[in-house]
Amino acid sequence: MMLTEWLTNIQFNQELFTEVIEYIGTFAFAISGIRLAAGKDFDLFGAYVVGLVTAIGGGTIRDLCLDLTPFWMLNASYLIWTATALLFVILFRKHLIRLNNTFFIFDTIGLALFTVVGIEKTLDCNYAFWVAIIMGTITGAAGGIIRDIFINQIPLIFRKEIYAIACIIGGIIYYISSKFIDDVTLVQIISALSVILTRVIAVKYKIGLPHIKGEPN
């Protein structure tokens, strides 16, 4: 009886833990959208929408492809966290640059968790693993693509830095480790850490993909 209680408790804590990290990720993603919108002279509504779409856009495309109800329609937290991010940017506008490293950490943790959530949801729908890797990548990276389209720029992740590739690597490592490890939670943690590690190493050592060359005239 006590053991069951204890296990239920652990379970609860894990769910809470995931939830907290997901909100941190939402907050960080929204901040990135709102800051870019601010640089383009958006009004408060425009900045909010760009922040929201950055945070929930990828997951929405994933859910539509999986024929699920878009996740944010079942829980208002994502909208509230985006509003908090907007307030945060307005209040601390002058100090944001100094927080860049903090945002980078939050954004990367968010990316990792979004990837794992995308993989999980897709596997739950019984799709092949390569579909899950794509959906994990879409969950993590597609919001940023819509954000850049909204501010009328070529999506950053098509030209700079390792970003979506970190999701793909995290997905592949999820697949490989799930072959050897039975504990799903452990597999998820390993996968998320590999996303974080890939991204941190890429940014620290300025590793990017080669660019594709245009044709000679």
Next chain:
Amino acid sequence: MMLTEWLTNIQFNQELFTEVIEYIGTFAFAISGIRLAAGKDFDLFGAYVVGLVTAIGGGTIRDLCLDLTPFWMLNASYLIWTATALLFVILFRKHLIRLNNTFFIFDTIGLALFTVVGIEKTLDCNYAFWVAIIMGTITGAAGGIIRDIFINQIPLIFRKEIYAIACIIGGIIYYISSKFIDDVTLVQIISALSVILTRVIAVKYKIGLPHIKGEPN
């Protein structure tokens, strides 16, 4: 018997009324898309597509999120009204500017009705009211976002004027008045009028949202 007939008749008239206003809205939305496309040297096909997407884009996103068949796939009228709008722009090109106030009225009535339709459809699917407000706003405002992306500009509603905010206010007033009034039709009318009023006041007195400031370099 006579009362039933009379009620059925009223019902019919209300549906007809809604339909007529919805087509007016479609026409006005399509005109706005086609005129912007004309300014960017689109061909007839391009102008038609931009007009169509302006008119039906928001409702399509709403229906996909609600897991419904996109409304225009069940009724060809929206395509036909868009074609009429294209013909109208071609024929009366030189006189359109003088009609700007008329278009503004049509566009605003369309916005109001699209918002109410979006709210209704979402409530019919048993979602929370805040989801309905978002879906009402998407129905009214998302078509214009896609339009602006198609003509490669930053969406107007992110930087100028009260537009989507009018939908949100209309949604909130729908919610509040539904708490006090049992007659759904009356609630819908009040909500639609509040959208129209908000937009008219905002444009007349040039009321806009504050812009979010960029960061100091």
Next chain:
Amino acid sequence: MMLTEWLTNIQFNQELFTEVIEYIGTFAFAISGIRLAAGKDFDLFGAYVVGLVTAIGGGTIRDLCLDLTPFWMLNASYLIWTATALLFVILFRKHLIRLNNTFFIFDTIGLALFTVVGIEKTLDCNYAFWVAIIMGTITGAAGGIIRDIFINQIPLIFRKEIYAIACIIGGIIYYISSKFIDDVTLVQIISALSVILTRVIAVKYKIGLPHIKGEPN
């Protein structure tokens, strides 16, 4: 018994034939996306995504509207052919311009087949024929629209050449010929040929749609 076998065999060959042409189309569409991405200094990941979206974007929108699982989630071939296209562009970069006519043929065949596939899938879902024509056109032409949005340009098909119109003509000819011909395969071939013919004639004789004129200032 032998006849049945023979018929089954024919059936198999037709499916194989369709599949081969579909992959040729995917390859050609992906090439067009990757080449444009290369001209905009995309990295390998960006070029791959643009190629992929050009190839599968239209069919994905179609499947979401029809409430079907996006076709590429059920068969990895489309991803593999896009990767092949990326490799091809990298290896033969300097010689691609000389192959322009070949790509034009492939792209046009792909367009024709994508259109027919879109029509078929929509009719299978019991929608009206005009919906099928639109879905055929979306399948053929929407990927190119997303491609151009990703590289931050006004979609080419809104301003230049007969492209989507070829899909619409192919759809109308499908409809008319299905009234007189019972053999579905024959109807499909006639429809596909009419798409190809329309496009080839339009490009050879530089036939385009009239442009819609802007308003006088």
